[in-house]
Amino acid sequence: MSASLEASADPGQTLDYDAIVIGAGMSGLFQLLRLREMGMKVRVFEAGTGVGGTWYWNRYPGARFDSESYSYGFSFSKELLEEWNWSEHFAPQPETLRYLNLVADKFDLRRDIQFQSRVAAAHWDEAARTWAVTLEDGSRHVSRFLITAIGVLSAPTLPRFEGMDSFRGLSFHTARWPHEPVDFAGKRVAVIGTGATGVQTIQEVAKTAGHLTVFQRTPNWCAPLHNRKITEEEQARIKADYPTIFQRCQETFSCFLHTPDPRGTFEVSKEEREAFYEELYASPGFGIWVGNFKDTLTDRAANKEISDFVANKIRQRVKDPKVAEMLIPRNHGFGTRRVPLETRYYEVYNQPNVLLVDSKATPIQAITPTGLRTSDAEYDFDIIIYATGFDALTGAFDRIDIRGEGGLTLRQKWAQGAQTMLGMLVEDFPNMFMLLGPHTALGNIPRSIEYNVEWVSALLRHMQARGLTRAEASAQAVAAWTKHVKQIGAGLLTNEVDSWMTGVNRNVEGKETRVIARYSGSAPDYRAWCDRVATEGYRDLALA
Numbered sequence: 220m221s222a223s224l225e226a227s228a229d230p231g232q233t234l235d236y237d238a239i240v241i242g243a244g245m246s247g248l249f250q251l252l253r254l255r256e257m258g259m260k261v262r263v264f265e266a267g268t269g270v271g272g273t274w275y276w277n278r279y280p281g282a283r284f285d286s287e288s289y290s291y292g293f294s295f296s297k298e299l300l301e302e303w304n305w306s307e308h309f310a311p312q313p314e315t316l317r318y319l320n321l322v323a324d325k326f327d328l329r330r331d332i333q334f335q336s337r338v339a340a341a342h343w344d345e346a347a348r349t350w351a352v353t354l355e356d357g358s359r360h361v362s363r364f365l366i367t368a369i370g371v372l373s374a375p376t377l378p379r380f381e382g383m384d385s386f387r388g389l390s391f392h393t394a395r396w397p398h399e400p401v402d403f404a405g406k407r408v409a410v411i412g413t414g415a416t417g418v419q420t421i422q423e424v425a426k427t428a429g430h431l432t433v434f435q436r437t438p439n440w441c442a443p444l445h446n447r448k449i450t451e452e453e454q455a456r457i458k459a460d461y462p463t464i465f466q467r468c469q470e471t472f473s474c475f476l477h478t479p480d481p482r483g484t485f486e487v488s489k490e491e492r493e494a495f496y497e498e499l500y501a502s503p504g505f506g507i508w509v510g511n512f513k514d515t516l517t518d519r520a521a522n523k524e525i526s527d528f529v530a531n532k533i534r535q536r537v538k539d540p541k542v543a544e545m546l547i548p549r550n551h552g553f554g555t556r557r558v559p560l561e562t563r564y565y566e567v568y569n570q571p572n573v574l575l576v577d578s579k580a581t582p583i584q585a586i587t588p589t590g591l592r593t594s595d596a597e598y599d600f601d602i603i604i605y606a607t608g609f610d611a612l613t614g615a616f617d618r619i620d621i622r623g624e625g626g627l628t629l630r631q632k633w634a635q636g637a638q639t640m641l642g643m644l645v646e647d648f649p650n651m652f653m654l655l656g657p658h659t660a661l662g663n664i665p666r667s668i669e670y671n672v673e674w675v676s677a678l679l680r681h682m683q684a685r686g687l688t689r690a691e692a693s694a695q696a697v698a699a700w701t702k703h704v705k706q707i708g709a710g711l712l713t714n715e716v717d718s719w720m721t722g723v724n725r726n727v728e729g730k731e732t733r734v735i736a737r738y739s740g741s742a743p744d745y746r747a748w749c750d751r752v753a754t755e756g757y758r759d760l761a762l763a
Protein backbone atom coordinates (compact mmCIF):
# COMPACT_ATOMS: atom_id res chain seq x y z
CA MET A 220 0.00 0.00 0.00
CA SER A 221 1.29 3.49 -0.83
CA ALA A 222 2.44 5.85 1.93
CA SER A 223 -0.52 8.15 1.34
CA LEU A 224 -3.00 5.29 1.46
CA GLU A 225 -1.72 4.22 4.86
CA ALA A 226 -1.96 7.77 6.09
CA SER A 227 -5.45 8.44 4.85
CA ALA A 228 -7.46 5.21 4.89
CA ASP A 229 -10.21 4.97 7.46
CA PRO A 230 -9.78 2.02 9.81
CA GLY A 231 -11.64 -0.99 8.50
CA GLN A 232 -11.97 0.39 4.99
CA THR A 233 -10.22 -1.19 2.06
CA LEU A 234 -8.98 1.25 -0.50
CA ASP A 235 -7.72 -0.14 -3.77
CA TYR A 236 -6.33 3.20 -4.91
CA ASP A 237 -5.75 6.74 -3.71
CA ALA A 238 -7.12 8.00 -7.00
CA ILE A 239 -8.95 6.61 -9.98
CA VAL A 240 -8.66 8.56 -13.20
CA ILE A 241 -11.19 7.91 -15.97
CA GLY A 242 -9.60 8.25 -19.39
CA ALA A 243 -6.07 8.03 -20.80
CA GLY A 244 -6.22 10.99 -23.16
CA MET A 245 -4.03 14.04 -22.68
CA SER A 246 -5.59 15.02 -19.36
CA GLY A 247 -5.56 11.50 -17.92
CA LEU A 248 -1.93 10.95 -18.86
CA PHE A 249 -0.70 14.19 -17.32
CA GLN A 250 -2.85 13.74 -14.21
CA LEU A 251 -1.46 10.24 -13.69
CA LEU A 252 2.07 11.59 -13.85
CA ARG A 253 1.40 14.33 -11.29
CA LEU A 254 -0.43 11.99 -8.87
CA ARG A 255 2.35 9.47 -9.09
CA GLU A 256 4.90 12.17 -8.24
CA MET A 257 2.87 12.76 -5.07
CA GLY A 258 3.35 9.12 -4.09
CA MET A 259 -0.27 8.22 -4.76
CA LYS A 260 -1.41 4.82 -5.88
CA VAL A 261 -3.37 5.51 -9.05
CA ARG A 262 -5.36 3.53 -11.59
CA VAL A 263 -6.43 4.91 -14.93
CA PHE A 264 -9.35 3.16 -16.60
CA GLU A 265 -9.46 3.63 -20.35
CA ALA A 266 -12.15 2.30 -22.69
CA GLY A 267 -9.85 2.12 -25.73
CA THR A 268 -7.00 -0.28 -26.41
CA GLY A 269 -4.43 2.51 -26.29
CA VAL A 270 -3.67 5.98 -24.96
CA GLY A 271 -4.54 9.24 -26.73
CA GLY A 272 -8.25 9.92 -26.11
CA THR A 273 -9.49 12.17 -28.92
CA TRP A 274 -6.42 11.26 -30.98
CA TYR A 275 -6.96 7.56 -30.39
CA TRP A 276 -10.63 7.57 -31.40
CA ASN A 277 -10.74 10.12 -34.23
CA ARG A 278 -8.81 8.26 -36.92
CA TYR A 279 -10.96 9.50 -39.78
CA PRO A 280 -9.14 10.49 -42.97
CA GLY A 281 -7.81 14.04 -42.83
CA ALA A 282 -8.02 14.45 -39.03
CA ARG A 283 -5.47 17.00 -37.87
CA PHE A 284 -4.84 19.99 -35.62
CA ASP A 285 -6.48 23.31 -36.32
CA SER A 286 -4.14 24.99 -33.83
CA GLU A 287 -0.37 25.22 -34.31
CA SER A 288 1.32 21.92 -33.39
CA TYR A 289 3.98 23.60 -31.20
CA SER A 290 1.32 25.44 -29.19
CA TYR A 291 -0.57 22.19 -28.64
CA GLY A 292 1.99 19.74 -27.15
CA PHE A 293 2.65 19.39 -23.43
CA SER A 294 4.78 22.19 -22.04
CA PHE A 295 5.70 20.65 -18.67
CA SER A 296 8.82 18.76 -19.75
CA LYS A 297 11.78 20.53 -21.37
CA GLU A 298 13.25 17.18 -22.26
CA LEU A 299 10.07 16.13 -24.09
CA LEU A 300 9.99 19.45 -25.96
CA GLU A 301 13.61 18.92 -27.04
CA GLU A 302 13.03 15.33 -28.05
CA TRP A 303 9.87 15.69 -30.14
CA ASN A 304 9.76 17.20 -33.64
CA TRP A 305 6.42 18.17 -35.12
CA SER A 306 6.60 17.64 -38.87
CA GLU A 307 3.89 20.11 -39.94
CA HIS A 308 2.56 23.38 -38.60
CA PHE A 309 -0.80 21.60 -38.11
CA ALA A 310 0.01 17.95 -37.42
CA PRO A 311 -2.08 15.06 -38.71
CA GLN A 312 -3.77 12.66 -36.27
CA PRO A 313 -1.35 9.71 -36.68
CA GLU A 314 1.52 11.98 -35.64
CA THR A 315 -0.30 13.26 -32.56
CA LEU A 316 -1.16 9.71 -31.58
CA ARG A 317 2.54 8.76 -31.94
CA TYR A 318 3.41 11.77 -29.77
CA LEU A 319 1.01 10.73 -27.00
CA ASN A 320 2.35 7.17 -27.13
CA LEU A 321 5.83 8.59 -26.72
CA VAL A 322 4.62 10.55 -23.67
CA ALA A 323 3.15 7.36 -22.18
CA ASP A 324 6.40 5.45 -22.77
CA LYS A 325 8.80 8.18 -21.75
CA PHE A 326 7.11 8.66 -18.38
CA ASP A 327 6.40 4.94 -17.99
CA LEU A 328 2.68 5.61 -17.63
CA ARG A 329 1.24 2.39 -19.07
CA ARG A 330 1.80 0.28 -15.97
CA ASP A 331 -0.98 2.19 -14.17
CA ILE A 332 -3.42 2.24 -17.09
CA GLN A 333 -5.97 -0.51 -17.57
CA PHE A 334 -7.17 -0.58 -21.18
CA GLN A 335 -10.46 -1.90 -22.57
CA SER A 336 -12.00 -0.88 -19.26
CA ARG A 337 -15.02 1.34 -19.71
CA VAL A 338 -16.33 2.82 -16.47
CA ALA A 339 -20.05 2.14 -16.07
CA ALA A 340 -20.67 3.64 -12.63
CA ALA A 341 -19.04 5.64 -9.85
CA HIS A 342 -20.82 5.85 -6.48
CA TRP A 343 -19.77 7.96 -3.49
CA ASP A 344 -19.77 6.38 -0.03
CA GLU A 345 -20.03 9.17 2.53
CA ALA A 346 -19.24 7.02 5.56
CA ALA A 347 -16.03 5.69 4.06
CA ARG A 348 -15.25 8.83 2.05
CA THR A 349 -14.56 6.73 -1.01
CA TRP A 350 -15.67 6.31 -4.58
CA ALA A 351 -16.65 2.82 -5.77
CA VAL A 352 -16.01 2.58 -9.48
CA THR A 353 -17.64 -0.23 -11.45
CA LEU A 354 -16.41 -1.19 -14.89
CA GLU A 355 -18.59 -2.62 -17.65
CA ASP A 356 -17.14 -6.07 -16.88
CA GLY A 357 -18.67 -5.80 -13.39
CA SER A 358 -15.37 -5.41 -11.49
CA ARG A 359 -15.41 -2.91 -8.62
CA HIS A 360 -12.57 -0.65 -7.51
CA VAL A 361 -12.53 1.60 -4.46
CA SER A 362 -10.64 4.85 -4.33
CA ARG A 363 -10.40 7.98 -2.20
CA PHE A 364 -10.51 10.38 -5.16
CA LEU A 365 -12.18 10.23 -8.55
CA ILE A 366 -10.79 12.30 -11.41
CA THR A 367 -12.73 12.46 -14.65
CA ALA A 368 -10.51 12.95 -17.68
CA ILE A 369 -13.24 12.08 -20.15
CA GLY A 370 -12.98 14.94 -22.61
CA VAL A 371 -15.32 17.55 -23.99
CA LEU A 372 -16.12 15.94 -27.34
CA SER A 373 -15.88 12.24 -26.61
CA ALA A 374 -19.44 10.92 -26.65
CA PRO A 375 -20.20 10.46 -30.38
CA THR A 376 -23.81 10.74 -31.52
CA LEU A 377 -25.49 9.11 -34.49
CA PRO A 378 -28.63 10.39 -36.16
CA ARG A 379 -31.86 8.60 -35.34
CA PHE A 380 -32.72 7.57 -38.89
CA GLU A 381 -34.89 4.57 -39.59
CA GLY A 382 -33.11 1.50 -40.95
CA MET A 383 -29.59 2.35 -39.83
CA ASP A 384 -28.80 -1.30 -39.08
CA SER A 385 -30.06 -2.46 -42.45
CA PHE A 386 -27.26 -0.88 -44.52
CA ARG A 387 -25.24 -3.61 -46.25
CA GLY A 388 -22.17 -1.49 -47.05
CA LEU A 389 -19.61 -0.07 -44.62
CA SER A 390 -20.65 2.70 -42.26
CA PHE A 391 -18.76 4.48 -39.48
CA HIS A 392 -19.02 7.43 -37.15
CA THR A 393 -15.85 9.47 -37.61
CA ALA A 394 -15.00 9.07 -33.91
CA ARG A 395 -15.29 5.28 -34.15
CA TRP A 396 -13.15 4.93 -37.24
CA PRO A 397 -11.61 1.47 -37.82
CA HIS A 398 -7.93 0.93 -37.12
CA GLU A 399 -7.42 -0.58 -40.58
CA PRO A 400 -7.19 1.74 -43.60
CA VAL A 401 -10.43 2.26 -45.55
CA ASP A 402 -10.08 2.32 -49.35
CA PHE A 403 -12.37 4.79 -51.14
CA ALA A 404 -11.08 4.21 -54.67
CA GLY A 405 -13.96 3.61 -57.05
CA LYS A 406 -16.47 3.63 -54.15
CA ARG A 407 -19.71 5.57 -53.82
CA VAL A 408 -19.31 7.41 -50.55
CA ALA A 409 -21.74 9.51 -48.47
CA VAL A 410 -20.66 11.96 -45.78
CA ILE A 411 -23.40 13.18 -43.44
CA GLY A 412 -22.44 16.32 -41.52
CA THR A 413 -20.33 19.36 -42.34
CA GLY A 414 -18.81 20.46 -39.01
CA ALA A 415 -15.02 20.61 -38.49
CA THR A 416 -14.86 16.81 -38.74
CA GLY A 417 -17.02 16.58 -41.87
CA VAL A 418 -14.95 19.27 -43.60
CA GLN A 419 -11.65 17.51 -42.85
CA THR A 420 -13.11 14.16 -43.98
CA ILE A 421 -14.75 15.48 -47.16
CA GLN A 422 -11.64 17.22 -48.48
CA GLU A 423 -9.63 14.01 -47.99
CA VAL A 424 -12.16 11.45 -49.21
CA ALA A 425 -12.89 13.51 -52.34
CA LYS A 426 -9.30 12.87 -53.46
CA THR A 427 -9.86 9.16 -54.11
CA ALA A 428 -13.59 8.33 -53.94
CA GLY A 429 -15.31 7.17 -57.11
CA HIS A 430 -18.19 9.44 -56.17
CA LEU A 431 -18.82 11.49 -53.04
CA THR A 432 -22.20 12.83 -51.93
CA VAL A 433 -22.17 15.34 -49.08
CA PHE A 434 -25.34 15.74 -47.02
CA GLN A 435 -25.22 19.22 -45.52
CA ARG A 436 -27.94 20.29 -43.11
CA THR A 437 -26.33 23.56 -42.02
CA PRO A 438 -23.36 25.09 -43.84
CA ASN A 439 -20.51 26.35 -41.67
CA TRP A 440 -18.17 29.27 -42.24
CA CYS A 441 -14.82 27.70 -43.08
CA ALA A 442 -11.47 29.42 -43.58
CA PRO A 443 -8.13 28.24 -45.00
CA LEU A 444 -5.71 26.40 -42.70
CA HIS A 445 -2.57 27.14 -44.76
CA ASN A 446 -0.72 24.14 -43.43
CA ARG A 447 2.82 23.28 -44.49
CA LYS A 448 5.85 21.25 -43.43
CA ILE A 449 8.10 22.62 -40.73
CA THR A 450 11.57 23.24 -42.18
CA GLU A 451 14.77 22.39 -40.29
CA GLU A 452 15.46 26.05 -39.57
CA GLU A 453 11.91 26.51 -38.30
CA GLN A 454 12.31 23.43 -36.11
CA ALA A 455 15.39 24.91 -34.47
CA ARG A 456 13.65 28.25 -34.01
CA ILE A 457 10.53 26.65 -32.52
CA LYS A 458 12.63 24.76 -29.98
CA ALA A 459 14.53 27.88 -29.00
CA ASP A 460 11.26 29.83 -28.81
CA TYR A 461 9.24 27.37 -26.70
CA PRO A 462 9.35 29.53 -23.56
CA THR A 463 8.04 32.51 -25.56
CA ILE A 464 5.42 30.39 -27.35
CA PHE A 465 3.98 29.06 -24.10
CA GLN A 466 4.24 32.44 -22.41
CA ARG A 467 2.17 33.90 -25.24
CA CYS A 468 -0.39 31.11 -24.87
CA GLN A 469 -0.67 32.04 -21.18
CA GLU A 470 -1.44 35.64 -22.05
CA THR A 471 -3.91 35.34 -24.93
CA PHE A 472 -7.69 35.20 -24.53
CA SER A 473 -8.12 31.48 -25.34
CA CYS A 474 -4.50 30.25 -25.01
CA PHE A 475 -4.00 30.18 -28.78
CA LEU A 476 -1.08 31.96 -30.44
CA HIS A 477 -3.78 34.25 -31.90
CA THR A 478 -5.72 36.74 -29.82
CA PRO A 479 -8.33 39.40 -30.66
CA ASP A 480 -7.10 42.57 -32.32
CA PRO A 481 -7.60 45.40 -29.79
CA ARG A 482 -9.36 47.57 -32.42
CA GLY A 483 -13.09 47.64 -33.03
CA THR A 484 -14.18 46.93 -36.62
CA PHE A 485 -15.49 50.42 -37.32
CA GLU A 486 -12.57 52.23 -35.70
CA VAL A 487 -10.67 51.71 -38.95
CA SER A 488 -11.51 52.66 -42.54
CA LYS A 489 -13.29 50.31 -44.95
CA GLU A 490 -10.01 49.89 -46.90
CA GLU A 491 -8.05 49.01 -43.77
CA ARG A 492 -10.70 46.51 -42.71
CA GLU A 493 -10.64 44.78 -46.08
CA ALA A 494 -6.83 44.66 -46.03
CA PHE A 495 -6.88 43.19 -42.52
CA TYR A 496 -9.45 40.52 -43.47
CA GLU A 497 -7.37 39.64 -46.56
CA GLU A 498 -4.27 39.30 -44.40
CA LEU A 499 -6.08 37.06 -41.91
CA TYR A 500 -7.61 34.92 -44.69
CA ALA A 501 -4.12 34.41 -46.14
CA SER A 502 -2.54 33.56 -42.75
CA PRO A 503 -2.29 30.10 -41.18
CA GLY A 504 -4.58 28.97 -38.38
CA PHE A 505 -7.33 30.52 -36.32
CA GLY A 506 -6.31 34.18 -36.83
CA ILE A 507 -9.42 35.01 -38.83
CA TRP A 508 -11.61 33.63 -36.03
CA VAL A 509 -9.88 34.43 -32.75
CA GLY A 510 -7.44 37.11 -34.00
CA ASN A 511 -10.04 39.30 -35.68
CA PHE A 512 -11.34 42.72 -34.54
CA LYS A 513 -12.38 42.55 -30.89
CA ASP A 514 -16.08 43.12 -31.61
CA THR A 515 -16.46 40.48 -34.34
CA LEU A 516 -18.46 38.18 -32.06
CA THR A 517 -20.41 40.82 -30.14
CA ASP A 518 -21.40 43.53 -32.64
CA ARG A 519 -23.91 42.46 -35.28
CA ALA A 520 -22.75 44.99 -37.88
CA ALA A 521 -19.11 44.00 -37.32
CA ASN A 522 -20.05 40.34 -37.63
CA LYS A 523 -21.92 41.04 -40.87
CA GLU A 524 -18.83 42.67 -42.38
CA ILE A 525 -16.60 39.66 -41.87
CA SER A 526 -19.43 37.29 -42.84
CA ASP A 527 -19.87 39.15 -46.15
CA PHE A 528 -16.12 39.03 -46.73
CA VAL A 529 -15.96 35.24 -46.26
CA ALA A 530 -19.17 34.71 -48.30
CA ASN A 531 -17.47 36.45 -51.22
CA LYS A 532 -14.43 34.20 -50.84
CA ILE A 533 -16.74 31.18 -51.09
CA ARG A 534 -18.34 32.64 -54.23
CA GLN A 535 -14.89 33.16 -55.75
CA ARG A 536 -13.78 29.62 -54.99
CA VAL A 537 -16.87 27.62 -56.01
CA LYS A 538 -17.57 27.65 -59.76
CA ASP A 539 -21.28 26.81 -59.73
CA PRO A 540 -23.04 29.87 -58.23
CA LYS A 541 -25.95 27.72 -56.98
CA VAL A 542 -23.57 25.43 -55.09
CA ALA A 543 -21.67 28.43 -53.73
CA GLU A 544 -24.91 29.89 -52.32
CA MET A 545 -25.72 26.51 -50.72
CA LEU A 546 -22.36 26.62 -48.93
CA ILE A 547 -22.90 30.09 -47.46
CA PRO A 548 -24.44 30.01 -43.97
CA ARG A 549 -27.68 32.01 -43.60
CA ASN A 550 -28.71 31.28 -40.03
CA HIS A 551 -25.57 32.37 -38.21
CA GLY A 552 -22.73 34.82 -38.63
CA PHE A 553 -19.06 34.09 -39.15
CA GLY A 554 -17.36 32.64 -36.07
CA THR A 555 -20.52 32.18 -34.02
CA ARG A 556 -19.98 28.43 -34.41
CA ARG A 557 -16.53 26.81 -34.33
CA VAL A 558 -14.86 27.74 -37.63
CA PRO A 559 -13.62 24.61 -39.46
CA LEU A 560 -10.23 25.24 -41.01
CA GLU A 561 -9.86 23.74 -44.46
CA THR A 562 -7.48 22.91 -47.26
CA ARG A 563 -9.14 23.27 -50.67
CA TYR A 564 -12.51 22.30 -49.13
CA TYR A 565 -14.57 24.62 -51.28
CA GLU A 566 -12.74 23.49 -54.45
CA VAL A 567 -13.96 19.93 -53.75
CA TYR A 568 -17.38 21.09 -54.98
CA ASN A 569 -15.86 21.93 -58.38
CA GLN A 570 -14.97 18.26 -58.88
CA PRO A 571 -17.22 16.26 -61.22
CA ASN A 572 -17.32 13.33 -58.75
CA VAL A 573 -18.78 15.40 -55.87
CA LEU A 574 -22.42 16.26 -55.21
CA LEU A 575 -23.73 18.55 -52.45
CA VAL A 576 -27.22 17.76 -51.14
CA ASP A 577 -29.15 20.21 -48.97
CA SER A 578 -30.45 17.91 -46.26
CA LYS A 579 -32.47 20.67 -44.65
CA ALA A 580 -34.54 21.21 -47.84
CA THR A 581 -34.68 17.46 -48.57
CA PRO A 582 -34.18 15.69 -45.23
CA ILE A 583 -32.77 12.20 -44.95
CA GLN A 584 -35.73 9.95 -44.16
CA ALA A 585 -34.17 6.53 -43.83
CA ILE A 586 -31.05 4.47 -44.32
CA THR A 587 -31.77 1.61 -46.72
CA PRO A 588 -29.88 -1.66 -47.34
CA THR A 589 -28.23 -0.04 -50.36
CA GLY A 590 -27.89 3.60 -49.34
CA LEU A 591 -30.32 6.21 -48.14
CA ARG A 592 -33.58 7.88 -48.98
CA THR A 593 -34.27 11.61 -48.72
CA SER A 594 -37.63 13.31 -49.11
CA ASP A 595 -37.05 13.50 -52.86
CA ALA A 596 -34.55 10.84 -53.97
CA GLU A 597 -32.93 7.42 -53.38
CA TYR A 598 -29.13 7.15 -53.30
CA ASP A 599 -26.94 4.04 -53.50
CA PHE A 600 -23.68 3.93 -51.53
CA ASP A 601 -20.85 1.56 -50.68
CA ILE A 602 -19.77 3.59 -47.64
CA ILE A 603 -21.69 5.95 -45.35
CA ILE A 604 -19.67 8.22 -43.06
CA TYR A 605 -21.44 9.79 -40.10
CA ALA A 606 -19.62 13.03 -39.28
CA THR A 607 -22.50 13.87 -36.98
CA GLY A 608 -20.65 15.13 -33.93
CA PHE A 609 -20.86 14.62 -30.21
CA ASP A 610 -23.02 14.96 -27.15
CA ALA A 611 -20.60 17.63 -26.01
CA LEU A 612 -19.46 18.76 -22.57
CA THR A 613 -21.93 16.83 -20.40
CA GLY A 614 -22.52 13.82 -22.70
CA ALA A 615 -19.55 11.79 -21.49
CA PHE A 616 -20.72 12.36 -17.88
CA ASP A 617 -24.29 11.34 -18.73
CA ARG A 618 -23.01 8.00 -20.04
CA ILE A 619 -21.63 7.05 -16.61
CA ASP A 620 -23.91 6.39 -13.63
CA ILE A 621 -22.27 8.93 -11.30
CA ARG A 622 -23.88 9.23 -7.85
CA GLY A 623 -22.83 11.58 -5.11
CA GLU A 624 -24.10 12.16 -1.58
CA GLY A 625 -27.38 10.41 -0.76
CA GLY A 626 -27.35 8.60 -4.11
CA LEU A 627 -28.06 11.81 -6.04
CA THR A 628 -27.15 11.27 -9.68
CA LEU A 629 -25.08 13.81 -11.57
CA ARG A 630 -27.77 13.80 -14.25
CA GLN A 631 -30.35 14.87 -11.63
CA LYS A 632 -27.95 17.46 -10.27
CA TRP A 633 -27.49 18.96 -13.72
CA ALA A 634 -31.11 18.53 -14.90
CA GLN A 635 -31.47 22.31 -15.25
CA GLY A 636 -27.98 22.74 -16.73
CA ALA A 637 -24.47 22.15 -15.43
CA GLN A 638 -23.51 23.77 -12.14
CA THR A 639 -19.90 23.58 -11.16
CA MET A 640 -17.19 25.35 -9.29
CA LEU A 641 -14.65 26.44 -11.92
CA GLY A 642 -15.70 23.50 -14.10
CA MET A 643 -13.73 21.25 -11.75
CA LEU A 644 -15.92 20.48 -8.72
CA VAL A 645 -19.60 19.80 -8.06
CA GLU A 646 -21.43 20.31 -4.77
CA ASP A 647 -22.71 16.95 -3.37
CA PHE A 648 -20.00 15.09 -5.28
CA PRO A 649 -17.09 15.24 -2.84
CA ASN A 650 -13.61 14.14 -3.91
CA MET A 651 -14.63 14.19 -7.57
CA PHE A 652 -12.51 16.47 -9.75
CA MET A 653 -13.27 17.11 -13.40
CA LEU A 654 -10.57 17.91 -15.92
CA LEU A 655 -12.30 19.92 -18.65
CA GLY A 656 -15.69 19.69 -16.96
CA PRO A 657 -18.57 21.89 -18.13
CA HIS A 658 -18.05 25.62 -17.49
CA THR A 659 -14.28 25.40 -17.49
CA ALA A 660 -12.09 27.48 -19.84
CA LEU A 661 -11.54 25.56 -23.09
CA GLY A 662 -9.74 27.33 -25.99
CA ASN A 663 -6.42 25.68 -26.80
CA ILE A 664 -7.27 22.46 -24.98
CA PRO A 665 -3.83 21.21 -23.84
CA ARG A 666 -3.11 24.54 -22.20
CA SER A 667 -6.40 24.25 -20.27
CA ILE A 668 -5.62 20.63 -19.41
CA GLU A 669 -2.22 21.50 -17.99
CA TYR A 670 -3.73 24.25 -15.88
CA ASN A 671 -6.61 22.08 -14.58
CA VAL A 672 -4.29 19.19 -13.74
CA GLU A 673 -1.88 21.48 -11.86
CA TRP A 674 -4.75 23.08 -9.94
CA VAL A 675 -6.26 19.73 -8.89
CA SER A 676 -2.80 18.39 -8.00
CA ALA A 677 -2.03 21.43 -5.85
CA LEU A 678 -5.32 20.94 -4.00
CA LEU A 679 -4.52 17.29 -3.40
CA ARG A 680 -1.03 18.19 -2.14
CA HIS A 681 -2.63 20.72 0.22
CA MET A 682 -4.93 17.98 1.54
CA GLN A 683 -2.17 15.39 1.74
CA ALA A 684 0.01 17.73 3.80
CA ARG A 685 -2.83 18.23 6.30
CA GLY A 686 -4.12 14.66 6.40
CA LEU A 687 -7.46 15.75 4.88
CA THR A 688 -9.58 13.17 3.08
CA ARG A 689 -12.68 15.03 1.90
CA ALA A 690 -13.10 18.01 -0.43
CA GLU A 691 -16.38 19.46 -1.62
CA ALA A 692 -17.28 22.68 -3.39
CA SER A 693 -19.47 24.93 -1.27
CA ALA A 694 -22.95 25.83 -2.53
CA GLN A 695 -21.97 29.52 -2.53
CA ALA A 696 -18.86 28.92 -4.63
CA VAL A 697 -20.83 26.89 -7.17
CA ALA A 698 -23.57 29.53 -7.30
CA ALA A 699 -21.02 32.32 -7.75
CA TRP A 700 -19.19 30.53 -10.57
CA THR A 701 -22.39 29.49 -12.36
CA LYS A 702 -23.70 33.07 -12.17
CA HIS A 703 -20.40 34.41 -13.46
CA VAL A 704 -20.38 31.95 -16.40
CA LYS A 705 -23.91 33.02 -17.33
CA GLN A 706 -23.14 36.72 -17.01
CA ILE A 707 -19.98 36.55 -19.08
CA GLY A 708 -21.83 34.66 -21.82
CA ALA A 709 -24.47 37.37 -22.18
CA GLY A 710 -24.30 39.41 -25.37
CA LEU A 711 -22.11 36.91 -27.20
CA LEU A 712 -23.47 36.12 -30.65
CA THR A 713 -22.06 32.59 -30.20
CA ASN A 714 -24.68 31.94 -27.54
CA GLU A 715 -27.53 32.84 -29.92
CA VAL A 716 -26.80 29.94 -32.26
CA ASP A 717 -27.45 26.19 -32.04
CA SER A 718 -24.20 24.25 -31.83
CA TRP A 719 -22.34 21.91 -29.50
CA MET A 720 -20.99 25.09 -27.89
CA THR A 721 -24.52 25.96 -26.74
CA GLY A 722 -25.25 22.38 -25.71
CA VAL A 723 -27.63 21.61 -28.60
CA ASN A 724 -27.67 18.14 -30.16
CA ARG A 725 -30.99 17.06 -31.65
CA ASN A 726 -29.80 13.45 -31.81
CA VAL A 727 -29.95 13.36 -28.01
CA GLU A 728 -33.18 13.57 -26.04
CA GLY A 729 -33.26 16.57 -23.74
CA LYS A 730 -30.51 18.47 -25.60
CA GLU A 731 -32.80 20.36 -27.99
CA THR A 732 -32.54 23.77 -26.35
CA ARG A 733 -29.63 26.13 -25.87
CA VAL A 734 -27.89 26.53 -22.54
CA ILE A 735 -24.80 28.43 -21.47
CA ALA A 736 -22.61 25.37 -21.82
CA ARG A 737 -19.15 26.94 -21.85
CA TYR A 738 -17.24 29.50 -19.89
CA SER A 739 -16.67 32.20 -22.47
CA GLY A 740 -14.47 34.62 -20.57
CA SER A 741 -10.72 34.84 -21.03
CA ALA A 742 -8.32 32.14 -19.92
CA PRO A 743 -6.24 34.61 -17.85
CA ASP A 744 -9.43 35.67 -15.99
CA TYR A 745 -10.34 32.01 -15.42
CA ARG A 746 -6.91 31.24 -14.02
CA ALA A 747 -6.98 34.36 -11.83
CA TRP A 748 -10.23 33.13 -10.21
CA CYS A 749 -8.82 29.61 -9.70
CA ASP A 750 -5.51 30.96 -8.36
CA ARG A 751 -7.36 33.15 -5.86
CA VAL A 752 -9.23 30.12 -4.50
CA ALA A 753 -5.89 28.38 -3.96
CA THR A 754 -4.02 31.33 -2.45
CA GLU A 755 -6.91 31.96 -0.05
CA GLY A 756 -6.40 28.44 1.30
CA TYR A 757 -9.35 26.84 -0.58
CA ARG A 758 -11.91 28.70 1.54
CA ASP A 759 -14.47 28.10 -1.23
CA LEU A 760 -14.32 24.38 -0.51
CA ALA A 761 -15.35 22.39 2.52
CA LEU A 762 -12.21 20.45 3.44
CA ALA A 763 -12.16 17.82 6.15
Ligand code: N01
Pocket residue numbers: 283284285286372377378379411412413414415416417419435436437557578583606607608609719726
Ligand atom coordinates in the same frame (compact mmCIF):
# COMPACT_ATOMS: atom_id res chain seq x y z
O1 N01 B 1 -19.37 17.94 -34.98
P1 N01 B 1 -20.39 19.16 -35.23
P2 N01 B 1 -17.87 17.76 -35.48
N1 N01 B 1 -28.98 14.79 -39.91
O2 N01 B 1 -21.41 19.04 -34.17
C1 N01 B 1 -24.67 17.28 -38.77
C2 N01 B 1 -13.79 19.66 -32.69
N2 N01 B 1 -12.96 19.21 -33.80
O3 N01 B 1 -17.45 16.39 -35.12
O4 N01 B 1 -25.23 21.74 -38.00
C3 N01 B 1 -28.18 15.54 -40.69
O5 N01 B 1 -19.68 20.43 -35.36
C4 N01 B 1 -24.73 18.66 -38.17
O6 N01 B 1 -25.71 19.44 -38.81
P3 N01 B 1 -26.34 20.73 -38.03
C5 N01 B 1 -14.23 21.10 -32.93
O7 N01 B 1 -14.27 21.80 -31.74
C6 N01 B 1 -11.67 19.64 -33.82
O8 N01 B 1 -17.74 18.18 -36.90
O9 N01 B 1 -26.70 20.24 -36.65
N3 N01 B 1 -27.06 16.14 -40.26
C7 N01 B 1 -23.30 19.12 -38.42
O10 N01 B 1 -23.10 19.53 -39.74
C8 N01 B 1 -15.59 20.90 -33.52
O11 N01 B 1 -16.40 22.03 -33.44
C9 N01 B 1 -10.85 19.31 -34.85
O12 N01 B 1 -27.49 21.11 -38.84
C10 N01 B 1 -26.73 15.95 -38.97
C11 N01 B 1 -22.49 17.85 -38.18
O13 N01 B 1 -23.40 16.76 -38.37
C12 N01 B 1 -16.08 19.73 -32.69
O14 N01 B 1 -14.94 18.88 -32.60
C13 N01 B 1 -11.34 18.54 -35.89
C14 N01 B 1 -27.51 15.16 -38.11
C15 N01 B 1 -21.92 17.77 -36.79
O15 N01 B 1 -21.03 18.81 -36.64
C16 N01 B 1 -17.24 18.95 -33.26
O16 N01 B 1 -17.06 18.81 -34.66
C17 N01 B 1 -12.63 18.10 -35.86
C18 N01 B 1 -28.68 14.58 -38.62
N4 N01 B 1 -29.47 13.84 -37.84
C19 N01 B 1 -13.45 18.44 -34.80
N5 N01 B 1 -26.93 15.15 -36.89
C20 N01 B 1 -9.46 19.79 -34.82
O17 N01 B 1 -9.03 20.51 -35.61
C21 N01 B 1 -25.83 15.92 -36.99
N6 N01 B 1 -25.71 16.40 -38.24
C22 N01 B 1 -8.55 19.45 -33.74
